[in-house]
């Protein structure tokens with residue numbers, strides 16, 4: 001049993017201005033735990049009559065400042081928990097903090113760059129790497145992914161469904177057994193045998209989460225997500241199975257409804273947005289108080305599921321995510337306070353072992369039979385029926401293996417059946433008698449042989465030597481022929497590999513299956529590869545399903561989508577990732593070729609060594625000399641070359657493996673971005689359609705009677721317009737180009753003559769500074785937009 005309090009860590013999200021002046025400081029002196037001091041700026045503390053504290057200090061196991069990267073977080077926080085899982089203990093890592101403070105970034109990772117992948121993908125990678133290394137146990141891994149929104153659980157890994165809203169997902173409910181164990185009804189468990197399969201499940205869940213998200217339910221902000229890795233392990237032959245669960249939890253945003261409020265108090269307790277977080281806090285408070293017998297776990301789904309993680313059988317770690325900007329000071333302090341309470345909770349993790357019921361039944365059946373047999377002997381109840389042929393054969397096999405067993409302690413287990421015991425004695429007697437007769441005959445034949453042996457004649461000896469020489473020459477000729485043939489075959493294989501590589505490069509991954517243990521044919525059709533392609537198919541079909549409508553798009557809509565895509569803020573990231581992907585592919589291709597080369601070199605070296613060895617032996621025989629006992633220089637040289645080549649092969653293979661993971665991750669990110677893009681386009685399109693239905697005079701972008709304007713090459717700038725207007729490609733593009741930028745415009749501190757100047761800037765009629773379209777309706781829309789915007793700016797200036 002491992003007793004441990006919940007470990008708490010803090011992570012500070014990078015701010016626009018790095019290290020905002022005087023808001024916080026981190027003290028990492030070695031004497032005590034690192035501490036985070038949050039300083040309330042004077043302008044926030046001012047105006048309160050009560051004697052406000054100006055700074056707050058909190059201790060954490062470790063504090064990760066703004067520049068800490070995802071790798072550091074994983075190494076320090078999640079890796080130790082993953083190690084506990086592998087040892088058979090339950091683990092939980094949960095992120096807690098206000099909206100936008102970096103919970104999802106920390107747990108799942110950023111959606112853009114490979115290096116931003118978070119704790120979940122890194123943990124999966126680590127766990128599968130360790131499982132591969134450990135051949136002493138049989139491991140089984142399953143994944144589940146649950147979302148809790150408004151006290152309802154939803155299964156994010158339902159592969160069949162076409163979720164367009166959260167309610168379409170299967171609902172998960174809690175069941176409690178008499179031992180108060182929690183079971184989740186309707187939550188699907190999916191076996192993952194490789195890291196890739198597990199990552200695909202993560203991707204599927206994230207995509208379902210994104211698709212099901214509505215503006216009212218901003219998935220990541222208002223809901224909790226629990227990604228669970230279920231790991232079972234068993235030693236071969238043993239009936240004991242270990243089960244361990246790792247929950248990786250992304251909680252909902254923790255902010256309160258009322259922050260400071262007019263005349264209100266800074267840093268005061270207020271209502272919670274999220275009831276389940278409120279219940280979570282109640283559980284934490286109850287657990288951190290001594291002598292509390294009742295812990296209100298049952299109040300919410302979240303706390304029921306995390307029961308073991310909080311004050312139970314689990315190694316739990318909390319990450320307090322902080323966005324330490326001036327406006328977030330109160331939320332940050334409340335997050336830290338929450339963490340301090342969590343740090344008081346003690347957990348007791350035990351190994352979760354159970355006996356495999358199937359193996360247990362077999363064992364018990366055997367024991368019953370043995371007891372029955374023993375009883376029969378004791379009670380004198382004899383079995384009279386003769387042993388069957390199969391039973392006799394089985395017995396004889398047992399006796400043979402017993403006799404062959406070198407272990408002096410070994411026993412012949414035939415059970416308490418007198419018939420069997422008698423048969424054993426008979427059989428052994430027979431063996432012994434046979435041996436005696438056989439022994440005599442072999443001894444006499446040996447004597448005869450010895451008698452007939454005479455020293456070899458000189459002539460006969462010479463004859464034999466000649467034959468040997470002849471055979472040696474034949475062997476050399478054959479070996480050379482074989483080498484030539486092998487080289488031809490390898491060249492042909494290499495060529496076909498290059499061709500297929502080209503093909504695969506165009507479609508998917510350039511990676512060879514195989515492991516590090518030894519060279520394998522690079523592109524043989526192994527099960528891994530088959531699975532790779534099915535996973536890819538699954539993924540592409542998923543993306544197609546999620547983005548599905550494209551094939552049914554009308555030409556105009558497709559065109560609109562192309563422009564939408566081009567102008568979308570994510571297009572740069574997608575393009576960047578595409579470039580990186582290309583680079584990685586060509587690196588992988590080059591590596592693949594080098595690996596092939598190294599492999600054939602290894603083959604050649606091995607052959608040369610064998611050849612050399614044969615020559616040495618043949619020389620020894622032909623010269624009638626013993627094989628030289630000292631080291632053969634040439635062979636040693638060849639061996640060291642072989643070792644070097646193997647090392648090179650291993651290094652390249654490891655790099656190729658890492659590249660494979662990176663490429664797959666990048667492909668997932670891009671798939672995700674595509675789904676997001678399509679979704680946003682559909683939402684925008686629907687909105688525009690309904691807007692135009694209400695106001696048909698505004699134009700007819702959906703009727704496709706007017707083709708979309710072609711943007712001349714020179715004009716293809718991408719102004720960052722607000723979402724509602726950013727893609728206004730149905731109006732004149734040149735007009736779009738000169739619309740004022742929606743970015744912040746600095747207000748003059750003294751708005752003298754503002755009205756006049758604004759009026760001046762809004763011409764009643766088209767003037768040269770605002771090129772209009774000539775279409776009166778569109779032009780009046782443009783002018784109305786400019787005027788509305790100026791009004792807003794004007795209001796802002798006067799505020």
Ligand SMILES: Nc1ncnc2c1ncn2[C@@H]1O[C@H](COP(=O)(O)OP(=O)(O)OP(=O)(O)O)[C@@H](O)[C@H]1O
Pocket residue numbers: 012013014097098099100101102103104105106110111219220221222251252253254321
């Ligand atoms: N450490 C970090 N480094 C770089 N970017 C970050 C970091 N933390 C957060 N971000 C970025 O900040 C934004 C908000 O982060 P994130 O979505 O993770 O917040 P959250 O706490 O999960 O919010 P919510 O409660 O709404 O889910 C994202 O764009 C994310 O990429």
